[in-house]
Amino acid sequence: MPSTLVLGGARSGKSAFAQGAAEALAAESGGRLVMVATAQAFDSEMTERIARHRLDRGAAWTTLEAPLDIASALEALGANDIVVVDCLTLWLSNLMLDERDAAAAVGELVEAAGRFPGTLWLVSNEVGFGIVPDNALARRFRDEAGRLHQALAHAADAVTLVVAGLSLRLK
Template sequence: MGLRLIIGGARSGKSAHAQALAEAEARARGGSPVMIATAEALDAEMGERIARHRAERGPAWRTLETPLEVAEAIAGISAEECAVVDCLTLWLSNLMFAERDLEAATEALLDAAGRTAGEVILVSNEVGMSIVPENALARRFRDEAGRLNRRAAERADQVTVMFAGLPLALKG
């Protein structure tokens, strides 16, 4: 399939759906699933979340913790593997706080996903369907997330939105 995007709100089932797809795809390819994790344990609660997610995935998964260099991680995926990038919106916030060039980073990620012989599943939050944030940073994040999601959807072979644990195919 190439590149997939799974998008939805918080706790909508995005990650679970992506992981199930990756496990099935990796099995079909004779390889293993790969988690490209963008979260950093900057506080105890996030550290607990990361540990819980790793334990839930189990030992069959190879995990690459890459808060910024996601394109490089994708470039290293083999033809037998299926990688889940979880998630684009955390990656975006990491890029913003590191004051990276968002346009260049997005293009590098999408180019790497288009060139890899393996399967790539991008997971992202839909953050633009609510009220307008009250501060400039939050508004910028919302706008940049919308741009990132739109560009990923344009390049993806398949786009799925998750609502209450139910996948709805938008493309492919």
């Protein structure tokens, strides 16, 4: 089934784009809407943000928490599932903070996405348009995100860039 990588900056509309596309497909097909969420609530602001996102999505969505292992979450889902993974850059930062092998995890994700029998949107922040960060950790994150996006863009059926709420299909 089709997979789409959706890239954009913070507050670009990328999540709304992916969720809207998933909801339209679910209305047509009767498939189950699933959000694979990667955020972790390390403070009260993030706890409130996560709760707001759940409320905004509404009861039609099933939420799976996968802050570190998206591949296993995808393997637990099926052909009738219409899935949005949001967001890959949060997932990447979770991996880095947990000192996991990001390259291995990206490989596992690419393989799992390729085997996934349902429809899949993978949402991520494009961070490569800005200046070179001034510290080693931020540069490493930017580089890892770029490699993640290249691997997924190569493997995905479609790639969409969202800027200011407008989508541009790249692949």
